Amino acid sequence: MNSEQVETQFLQDNQILQVTKPARYIGREWNMVIKRSQDVDCSIALGFPDIYEIGMSHVGLKILYHVLNVLPGVQAERVFVPWPDMGDFLKAHHIPLFSLETKRTVASFDIVGLSVQTELNFSNILYFLDLAGIPFYSQERESEFPLIVGGGPAVYNPEPIAPFFDLFLIGEAEEAFPELVDVYRSVREMKKDDMLRELAQIEGVYVPSFYEIHYHQSGVISSIESRGKNAPLPVNKRWVNNFDDSPYPETILVPYIGIVHDRVPVEIARGCTRGCRFCQAGMIYRPHRERSKEKIVDLSKKLMTTSGYEELSLLSLSSTDHSQIEEIIQDLSRYFASQKINISLPSLRMNAFSIKIAESLQRVRKSGLTFAPEAGTDRLRRIINKGLTDMEILLTLEQVFLHGWEEVKLYFMIGLPEETEDDVRGIARLVSEGLKIGKRSAGKKVTIHSSVTAFVPKPHTPFQWVPQDDFDVLNEKIHLLQSLLRKEGRSVRFHWSEFQGNDMSFYARRTRGPKEVFPWEHISCGVEKAYLFSEWEKAIRQETSMMCSQPDTCLQCGVCGG
Amino acid sequence: MTPSSFRYRLRQIKLHPFHLISQLDLNRLWDRVLRRAKLPILFSQGFNPRPLLSFGPATALGIESRAEFLEMIFAEEIMLDAFLHDCNHELPPEMQVMEITQIPPGMPSLMQSMEKIRYSFFFPRTSGEVNYPSEWLLDDLELFSVDTRRKDQYMVSCFFRGKRMLMNPRKIISCIQENHPHLWGDPIGIIIIKEEICFRC
Numbered sequence: 001m002n003s004e005q006v007e008t009q010f011l012q013d014n015q016i017l018q019v020t021k022p023a024r025y026i027g028r029e030w031n032m033v034i035k036r037s038q039d040v041d042c043s044i045a046l047g048f049p050d051i052y053e054i055g056m057s058h059v060g061l062k063i064l065y066h067v068l069n070v071l072p073g074v075q076a077e078r079v080f081v082p083w084p085d086m087g088d089f090l091k092a093h094h095i096p097l098f099s100l101e102t103k104r105t106v107a108s109f110d111i112v113g114l115s116v117q118t119e120l121n122f123s124n125i126l127y128f129l130d131l132a133g134i135p136f137y138s139q140e141r142e143s144e145f146p147l148i149v150g151g152g153p154a155v156y157n158p159e160p161i162a163p164f165f166d167l168f169l170i171g172e173a174e175e176a177f178p179e180l181v182d183v184y185r186s187v188r189e190m191k192k193d194d195m196l197r198e199l200a201q202i203e204g205v206y207v208p209s210f211y212e213i214h215y216h217q218s219g220v221i222s223s224i225e226s227r228g229k230n231a232p233l234p235v236n237k238r239w240v241n242n243f244d245d246s247p248y249p250e251t252i253l254v255p256y257i258g259i260v261h262d263r264v265p266v267e268i269a270r271g272c273t274r275g276c277r278f279c280q281a282g283m284i285y286r287p288h289r290e291r292s293k294e295k296i297v298d299l300s301k302k303l304m305t306t307s308g309y310e311e312l313s314l315l316s317l318s319s320t321d322h323s324q325i326e327e328i329i330q331d332l333s334r335y336f337a338s339q340k341i342n343i344s345l346p347s348l349r350m351n352a353f354s355i356k357i358a359e360s361l362q363r364v365r366k367s368g369l370t371f372a373p374e375a376g377t378d379r380l381r382r383i384i385n386k387g388l389t390d391m392e393i394l395l396t397l398e399q400v401f402l403h404g405w406e407e408v409k410l411y412f413m414i415g416l417p418e419e420t421e422d423d424v425r426g427i428a429r430l431v432s433e434g435l436k437i438g439k440r441s442a443g444k445k446v447t448i449h450s451s452v453t454a455f456v457p458k459p460h461t462p463f464q465w466v467p468q469d470d471f472d473v474l475n476e477k478i479h480l481l482q483s484l485l486r487k488e489g490r491s492v493r494f495h496w497s498e499f500q501g502n503d504m505s506f507y508a509r510r511t512r513g514p515k516e517v518f519p520w521e522h523i524s525c526g527v528e529k530a531y532l533f534s535e536w537e538k539a540i541r542q543e544t545s546m547m548c549s550q551p552d553t554c555l556q557c558g559v560c561g562g
Numbered sequence: 563m564t565p566s567s568f569r570y571r572l573r574q575i576k577l578h579p580f581h582l583i584s585q586l587d588l589n590r591l592w593d594r595v596l597r598r599a600k601l602p603i604l605f606s607q608g609f610n611p612r613p614l615l616s617f618g619p620a621t622a623l624g625i626e627s628r629a630e631f632l633e634m635i636f637a638e639e640i641m642l643d644a645f646l647h648d649c650n651h652e653l654p655p656e657m658q659v660m661e662i663t664q665i666p667p668g669m670p671s672l673m674q675s676m677e678k679i680r681y682s683f684f685f686p687r688t689s690g691e692v693n694y695p696s697e698w699l700l701d702d703l704e705l706f707s708v709d710t711r712r713k714d715q716y717m718v719s720c721f722f723r724g725k726r727m728l729m730n731p732r733k734i735i736s737c738i739q740e741n742h743p744h745l746w747g748d749p750i751g752i753i754i755i756k757e758e759i760c761f762r763c
Contacts, residue, residue: 305598
């Protein structure tokens, strides 16, 4: 079935009505880019190993779609993983996975970029390749297949999926991808191995086949070596130096169906100054960079005008930490008030300043607020360097309920390093206290939703040396928390599911030695291992670290040279 | 409603592939179209202001339509031609607004004034000789025309009235299939188009 048949026949057939939400597969969103085929010499499928509603919510994809489509001769198109009912449907009818823009098959593109957000996407990568009719292994693919490129935060630990990719872009792809396209144009006629050798010269490119991993008998890695001088060791991440001038879309795709984050995102800062020790984003997106107020206001106006969206989100890892956040919100609120456009902040810290900001955002309607205390006691919060005490949390909740909100959502983790039973009980204590305070200050019953997830130690963080909790231990903690919270009729949700498979304890559930070579040691996010280890040692001593926003509090993490 | 408000009724088409977006999606789309086109829509009062926009009967998912009706209330009187131009500039060709009329504020709502809905069913020709029924009898259905002249298709057009008016016409197909299993073995390829809505006033 060619692209025209997909468009006219397949989407016209009543059979498509058998799948859930067929509108996921029609494309045609407002502001979609299609160039005339005679104007295109390099086609790129921007693949996302998750469904439409999730992929369409991803800011990185929006940035790349823009950055690539502004390049003359380049056509970037989106491909999401279909829901299994559609996947089965495509297979049953021998229709290979197609793009949303021109309905071309994925295999017919020059380059396929896959943005990998978490380890949970790994299996979907294979599903994606399978539906596209592309062989899984890089070595099984000659140059008649597209170049398969991986990127995104999960590829800072690329080895579990390395055999399936031709190369990875490490770091912020809006920097490296246009360069990759440039080089690709000049080497596309070469044999694949020679082509990869040329592409490996681009900073931030990791070509797995050019590296060798050696092991001790125990299975622990002894060394990672590059084959020849053309493959750098380590591969350093790319990052946007001049963030204020970095490209950002001025039009945005407007979907027809509801998506997870159905609003205009304006990225106001990248990176985070806080240094929470469990947080991978806080490490790999260093250094902290801000977009200027002028740029933010200008982009917001353009994006809202060209999209017609009803909500604007000022996005960053810790939005209230932007040095001009109050002025930005003032300006934007004044401008958008008459158009009934809401402004939202995705990440609020638990302090009086955040409540003041939230108050200024919601003049009329008081919807819920979400915070992340992460752990149940002061002790454990010092260990993870959250920089938040029980007292501050409860004072914030008091302010929240005094100001008229009636619903709060709190995010916690269990299974953090050095956690004891008291820390788990602490979560229930905090929630109970919060409810009492809420009832007192609001004068009526309030609701606190607790969301609890199991901690997963992440590469390139101070906790990369620690084991993940055992299933049984986690289950015990869950049961304890459930009994404590349910006794009082509290709402609690656990995000936790088990799977049967190979024994992963060697990889996930052992303490690693201080000198052990990690499987991601050849990939550098700029933050030095010595710094991460010193943070881990401080964690054990329950010592906290300062924010890195002031010059005199630099912790020498290595990313920006102080 | 504010003292000065102006009510308009629109007819919009919704053709392939947008027959795959739902009524809820259409609602969302209009929110955004009105903002992009900078139209003087009025908003409801209260905690969660919504544009004053109301739709006629929802079209079932998968059915194309030449008769999507909606009404909107503006703060000022608008030029109808300019409206069509501005609005259609923000809509894909398959979802253009075909007509707009101003209507007096006191008129009954779209749903109240609806009398009947006409759907056309296009059945693909099957191989071999088939005696198509030239007359159909179904409760609450008023047969409009049967067209067997076209080579590739057999077209039936009927008015749905009474209780059937708001039902999914796809149910009619299953009903026909039960009664005439030899005619169309497989409902795939049967295209249904919502052709028109007749109003009492």
